[in-house]
Amino acid sequence: MALLEVTGLKKSFRDPEGRSMAVLDVPHFQLSAGAHIGLAGTSGTGKTTFLHCLAGILAPDAGSIVLDGESICPGSEAVRDSIRARSLGYIFQTFNLLQGFTCLENVLLGMSFGRGPDRARAEELLRRVGLADRLRHLPRQLSTGQQQRVAVARALANHPKLVLADEPTGNLDAANARDALALIREICHEAGAALICVSHDPQVLSTFPERLSLADLNRAARRPNPVSA
Template sequence: MTATVSSNKALLTAANLNKTVQVGEQSLAIIKDVSIHVDAGEFVVIMGKSGSGKSTLLGLLAALDYPDSGSVKLGEQTLSALGEDALAAIRQREMGFVFQSFHLLPTLTVAENIAFPLDIARRPDQVRVDELIEAVGLGHRRDSLPNQLSGGEQQRTAVARALVSRPKIVFADEPTGNLDEQNADQVMQLLLDLRQQTGSALVVVTHDPALAEMADRVITMHDGVINGSKVNG
């Protein structure tokens, strides 16, 4: 797939992030003075060994956690300065999320899971839901529950749910980690195709070098700091 050229204006900007966690009686610095930006429409991959801090960084960028110091801005909004209610509203309206473990609601059908972000925001759009169900190839599964789906089908449902609100940015944490190679390739191609159609920026934590090759930019982490950044041609 052709890489999307980044815009000159950053959509997401993080400056001097620090995050420490308590492990028993010991304080462990997970993120150390990290600064990063993501342009509108850009596809950024974050790589690094287990324990390098990449998933913690993703959580900070996605406003799922607060940094101990530093700031995260989406557009002109400083997320790290907002309360949880305000952050929840921004996440619903402007962000999408795809996780390794799918995080589908077990009592909702495929169609209902995809529609869930719109229902929470009280912005129902059945046409959009139907469009995405067909785009992810699950028209025959629309009334199925998650436990009736394969892993690949569950993740395709999660991808559709992440994009149903036409978010400005989608965060994905090891989105293919629980899938076999064929399903992993299918899910990532689907995510990239839908991202290209919607213009959403995409930030993905992954161990997969093949996925990294598809990105506009690859950021490498080690021991809580960024130790490399490469722009793909």
């Protein structure tokens, strides 16, 4: 049985003129537990929208998303919040760390809405990503690479079944990107978490044995935006 099963996923937005603009049209997508997949997506192929739908941040217009037997959609927002807090980890391109909180607090907050804060695990995760001596540092006191590592630790804090990484190396130089990617994959592997890593960078994607193109997956990205009144 697949860990993640997506069927008939559709999402559209309104343009400034009020016309409906289809962004996502994914007939079917599935992912096995513990699988790591590289998803190629250039700008405008709906990659962030796809990940936001998978994470339950956005509610799709149609279709179903089932994660480990739990329905993210259709489902209420409260259920989506709960699944996101318990079963999903999200690594953002811009890290999205809370600037007023220390590294440790950022990771603890990642746990707070799910299984509850576990200080020992948060410290262990930060140690694992090489930030044992930066627990009480604020994000602005860290380098870009270190901030990314905090984001990785936070994404893994709740023992997620699935980690979504949106251009996780987009803000890093080549060396840091290589290290960060290796770390993400390693930690996900250790935790037994499946990983969907969206990137436009062929070098990043080449590290994944299993790769898919979002353009192939998303029918809305293959044709000019259909416009309906």
